[in-house]
Amino acid sequence: MDGQPLGTATVTFLPISGQRTVAVGETDDEGVYRLTYLNASGASPGTYRVAISYKVTASGEPLGLAIQSSLAPSPKLGEAEELLPPRYSDLGRSELRAEVSEVGGTIDFALEGPLRSRSDPQEPAEPADVPEARPADAEPGEVGGVEASGVGSDAASR
Numbered sequence: 001m002d003g004q005p006l007g008t009a010t011v012t013f014l015p016i017s018g019q020r021t022v023a024v025g026e027t028d029d030e031g032v033y034r035l036t037y038l039n040a041s042g043a044s045p046g047t048y049r050v051a052i053s054y055k056v057t058a059s060g061e062p063l064g065l066a067i068q069s070s071l072a073p074s075p076k077l078g079e080a081e082e083l084l085p086p087r088y089s090d091l092g093r094s095e096l097r098a099e100v101s102e103v104g105g106t107i108d109f110a111l112e113g114p115l116r117s118r119s120d121p122q123e124p125a126e127p128a129d130v131p132e133a134r135p136a137d138a139e140p141g142e143v144g145g146v147e148a149s150g151v152g153s154d155a156a157s158r
Contacts, residue, residue, distance in 0.1 A: 001084075002113045005031030006054060008062035009084075013037075013048040013098060014091050023048075026065040043100045050096035052109060053089045055080040083115040 011033045013023040023043035025033035035043045055063045057080050067074045086093045088111055098107045 001111045001115060003110070005029060006052075006111065007031065008054070008064045009033075010053040010055075010065045010068055011035070012051045012053070012091060013043050013100070014051070015044075016047040016049055016097075024065060024069070042104055045100050045102050048098045048100065049091060049094055050098050050109065051089055051091040051094045052084060052096065052111065053082060054084045054115065056083050081116075083117075084111070085116065 005027070007027050007029040009027040009031075011025045011027065013035060015021065021037045021044050023035040023037040025035040027033045034041065037043055053068075055068065055077075057063065057076050061076070063074075063076060063080050067077060082089050087095045088109075096109055100107070
């Protein structure tokens, strides 16, 4: 954000074309993230809508991917607020896009701030485009009948 690393942000790659798997990761203190999908490293090739979320509790604790994706929801999640604007954090309205090639690589996102304060009101949501679901007979890691390759590491900055 504004040229500085944004740690503990959740990065989600939602497929737009070319593949049918969502890839997720979390930034470290340097703003670097590593995506995973279907228990594999990286992301399958294709075009993605990207959301970067930075949820923080009332006490100022950022909530990362583990808490946000847990099967047993944490009470902290209920009190957390999104501090990035919807143009980055809302998958339905995100302006961020990424193209993942067959060879993978690094995809950086330069976000512009400031972060919202906890008292800022949320903007009303607009309907999202919903990508085609993955067919039930598709094999894990398969995209259009070919084995998917992955992207190794990426970075987000604040």
